[in-house]
Amino acid sequence: GAVVSQHPSRVICKSGTSVKIECRSLDFQATTMFWYRQFPKKSLMLMATSNEGSKATYEQGVEKDKFLINHASLTLSTLTVTSAHPEDSSFYICSARLRFGYEQYFGPGTRLTVT
């Protein structure tokens, strides 16, 4: 149980375009989902916390207009990287949390490359 999927697993886009990444909880309802970014050989950097039906809470230094997060249902959250630039190239990982409990269950990640 507690399986989280992400799509796509890998995406290459041109500078200036927008990219959408989907995060789905497959076998449970996730009232809260999280979006992380991981730089090479670095820890997971929390970008934002997404609650179903409400606006996401962004961490300090994360541009909310650049990284649009939508959590429209209890099983789906999306991250849209708008007007992508090469410095946005990274590994993006989502996670989902059950209504009760501390554990977060992570998706497999999405490798974004902006050329």
Next chain:
Amino acid sequence: DQQVKQNSPSLSVQEGRISILNCDYTNSMFDYFLWYKKYPAEGPTFLISISSIKDKNEDGRFTVFLNKSAKHLSLHIVPSQPGDSAVYFCAASPGGGAQKLVFGQGTRLTINP
């Protein structure tokens, strides 16, 4: 301000021996701690957790110890197996209803045959 610290970026252990991964934290309000395992280009996998009201939790080959007075926790893996080679992250929950986790920098564990 790094509230959760894993001071060893890497650790090498022989197969069959015990692996001990350490984690220190600074925030005494943390009330729940978790360990995750991560392979390259994959998302982290939850391993084991411990509440701040306990000092030990065991699950098969994995045991987590918590020393609240020292603000220190450790993950013991015994016996270590080649498949345990991965990056291990410790994480802490700030408590007080906060939903997010605070992660350490990770320790790369290599199990040598």
